[in-house]
Amino acid sequence: MQLDFSIILNWLPQFGSALLVTLETTVCSLLLGLLLSIPLSLCKISNIRPLQWFAAVYTSIFRGVPLLVQVFMMYFGIPLVLPVKFTAFQAGTLVFAMNSAAYISESMRGGINAIDRGQYEAAMALGIHYPGMMKDIILPQAIKSVLPSLVNEFISLLKNTTLIASIGLVDILRVGQLIQSRTYRAFEPFFAISVFYYVLVMGLSFLGKLLERRVNKSDRR
Amino acid sequence: MIDVKGLYKDFGSLHVLRGVTLHVDEGEIISIIGPSGSGKSTLLRSINLLEKPTFGEVWVEDRLITPPDPYLHFDVIRASNTYKAMMAAGGEDADVIRKIKEGDLLKEKGFFQKKEGAAYQQMLKKIVTDHFEDTYSVRRKVGMVFQHFNLFPHKTVLENMIYAPIKVNKVERDKAIEKARSLLESVGMLAKENAYPDTLSGGQKQRVAIARTLAMEPDIVLFDEPTSALDPEMVKEVLDVIKRLAKTGITMLLVTHEMGFAREVSDRICFLDEGVLIEDAPPDIFFSTPKSERAKTFLDKVL
Numbered sequence: 001m002q003l004d005f006s007i008i009l010n011w012l013p014q015f016g017s018a019l020l021v022t023l024e025t026t027v028c029s030l031l032l033g034l035l036l037s038i039p040l041s042l043c044k045i046s047n048i049r050p051l052q053w054f055a056a057v058y059t060s061i062f063r064g065v066p067l068l069v070q071v072f073m074m075y076f077g078i079p080l081v082l083p084v085k086f087t088a089f090q091a092g093t094l095v096f097a098m099n100s101a102a103y104i105s106e107s108m109r110g111g112i113n114a115i116d117r118g119q120y121e122a123a124m125a126l127g128i129h130y131p132g133m134m135k136d137i138i139l140p141q142a143i144k145s146v147l148p149s150l151v152n153e154f155i156s157l158l159k160n161t162t163l164i165a166s167i168g169l170v171d172i173l174r175v176g177q178l179i180q181s182r183t184y185r186a187f188e189p190f191f192a193i194s195v196f197y198y199v200l201v202m203g204l205s206f207l208g209k210l211l212e213r214r215v216n217k218s219d220r221r
Numbered sequence: 222m223i224d225v226k227g228l229y230k231d232f233g234s235l236h237v238l239r240g241v242t243l244h245v246d247e248g249e250i251i252s253i254i255g256p257s258g259s260g261k262s263t264l265l266r267s268i269n270l271l272e273k274p275t276f277g278e279v280w281v282e283d284r285l286i287t288p289p290d291p292y293l294h295f296d297v298i299r300a301s302n303t304y305k306a307m308m309a310a311g312g313e314d315a316d317v318i319r320k321i322k323e324g325d326l327l328k329e330k331g332f333f334q335k336k337e338g339a340a341y342q343q344m345l346k347k348i349v350t351d352h353f354e355d356t357y358s359v360r361r362k363v364g365m366v367f368q369h370f371n372l373f374p375h376k377t378v379l380e381n382m383i384y385a386p387i388k389v390n391k392v393e394r395d396k397a398i399e400k401a402r403s404l405l406e407s408v409g410m411l412a413k414e415n416a417y418p419d420t421l422s423g424g425q426k427q428r429v430a431i432a433r434t435l436a437m438e439p440d441i442v443l444f445d446e447p448t449s450a451l452d453p454e455m456v457k458e459v460l461d462v463i464k465r466l467a468k469t470g471i472t473m474l475l476v477t478h479e480m481g482f483a484r485e486v487s488d489r490i491c492f493l494d495e496g497v498l499i500e501d502a503p504p505d506i507f508f509s510t511p512k513s514e515r516a517k518t519f520l521d522k523v524l
Contacts, residue, residue: 116369116371118367118369118370118371119371119373121271121365121367121371122365122367122371122372122373124271124360125269125271125360125363125364125365125367125434126360126364126384126385126389126433126434126437127357127358127360127361127385127389127437128384128385128388128389129357129389132388136384136388137373140375141373141374141375144375
C-alpha cells in the first residue's frame with residue numbers, strides 16, 4: 001500500500017480547530033482540577049474525621065472507576081437523574097478535573113506531610129493564622145515538591161482527553177476517525193495524531209523542567 | 222510578666238512536666254537548664270502554647286492563656302459537688318481541699334465536667350471571661366527563636382522579616398521594610414537581605430531568625446536552645462547578638478546548654494530535672510553553691 005501524507009494537509013484546518021479543543025479541555029481541566037485539589041488535600045490532612053472520610057471516599061471513587069465510564073456517567077447518566085445538562089465539553093472537563101483533583105490531592109498530601117514541623121511552629125509562634133500559614137508558608141513549599149508529579153498529571157490529562165471523542169466532541173482523535181471513514185486510510189491520520197501528541201507532551205515536559213528550575217531558585221547554594 | 226502555676230504536661234504515659242511553678246518579672250533574663258529530657262523545652266513552649274499543658278495555668282502579662290485549672294482556685298474547688306459531698310461527710314475545709322488537690326482526682330477529667338454543678342461551672346466561666354486571652358494575641362507578644370531556625374526557605378531574608386509584621390500586626394509595607402532593614406543591620410545581616418535562607422550559614426540563619434522574631438516587637442522572647450544546632454565556630458556570633466539583646470531590657474527566657482553564657486547574662490537560673498523545677502537562684506549562687514545533689518552532679522558533668 002502506498003502511503004499518502006497529502007491527505008493530512010487537506011485536513012489541516014480541521015486538525016487545527018481540533019487541536020484547540022484538545023488544548024482547551026486539557027487546560028480547563030487542569031486549572032479546575034488544581035483548584036479542587038487544594039480543599040481536597042486540606043481535608044486529607046485535617047484532624048476532622050468526616051472531612052478525612054469524605055476525601056478518602058472521593059479519591060477512591062475516582063481511582064476505582066475507569067475514566068471512560070466516568071465520562072459516560074457524567075454525560076449520559078447524571079442528566080437523567082439530576083436536573084442538570086452538560087455539553088460534551090462541560091461534562092468532559094468536569095470529569096477530567098474531578099479525576100485529576102483526586103490524584104493531585106494525593107501527591108499534594110504527601111508534599112504537605114513532608115514539610116518540616118518547624119515551619120508550622122515558626123508560623124504559629126509568629127501569630128500567623130491557619131489560612132495564611134497554609135496559603136503563604138506551607139502550600140508554596142509543598143507545591144514545589146509536588147511539581148514533578150503535577151507535570152506528569154498534566155501529561156496524562158492531555159492524553160486522556162482523547163476520551164471526549166467518545167461523547168462526540170471533535171478533538172484530534174475524532175478528526176483522525178473522520179479521515180479514516182472518509183478515505184479508508186488509517187496509518188497516515190493516526191501517525192499524524194501520534195506525532196501531534198508526542199510533540200505536545202515533549203513540549204510540556206520541557207516547560208515543566210523550566211518551571212521546576214524557576215521554582216527551585218531558592219535552593220541554589 | 223509571666224506566671225506559670227502548677228504546670229503538668231503528659232505525653233501519653235510520659236510525665237514531662239510535673240507541677241512547675243515559675244514567676245518572671247518584666248525585664249528579667251531567665252536561663253532554664255537541666256539534663257536532656259528534663260522538660261526544659263516543653264516548659265518554654267508552654268509559654269506561647271506550642272504545647273498545651275495537661276494541668277496548670279500560664280499567665281502572660283496578667284492574662285490567662287491556658288484554660289483555667291480548678292485546682293488552683295480554692296473558691297472554685299469549694300463550689301464543686303465533690304467538695305460539698307466530702308464536707309457533708311464530715312471533713313475539715315483545709316483537709317478536704319488538700320485531699321482533692323493531692324488525690325487521684327487530679328487525673329480525673331470528670332472534675333471539669335457537669336457533675337460538679339452549676340455554681341462550679343459558672344466560677345470557671347467567670348475566670349475565662351475576666352482573664353482569658355486568645356492564643357493568637359498571646360503569640361504576638363511572645364516571640365520564639367528555635368534550635369533549627371525555621372526560616373521560611375521559599376522567602377528571601379527580607380520577606381521572612383516582613384511577612385508576619387504585615388500580615389499579623391498590620392504594619393504598612395514600607396514601615397515593615399524599614400524596620401526589618403534596621404534590625405538586619407543590628408544583627409549584621411543587612412547585606413544578605415535578598416538572599417534565600419539555604420544560602421546562609423547556620424549562624425547567619427539564626428541571626429536572621431532572631432531579627433525576624435524582634436520584627437514583631439514582642440515583649441517576651443523565648444530561646445529554645447538557640448546555639449545547639451550550630452557549628453562551634455558560629456556559636457559566638459549568635460550569643461553576641463543575644464547578649465546585646467539582653468541589655469535592651471526585654472524579658473527573655475532561654476533554654477541553653479551554654480553554661481558560661483547562662484551565668485553571664487541571666488538574672489536567675491532555673492534548674493529542671495525530670496519535670497520538676499528543683500532550683501531557682503541567681504547564677505552566682507547556683508553555679509558556686511547549688512543546693513541539690515542533682516544540680517551538683519549535673520554541674521560536675523557539664524562544667
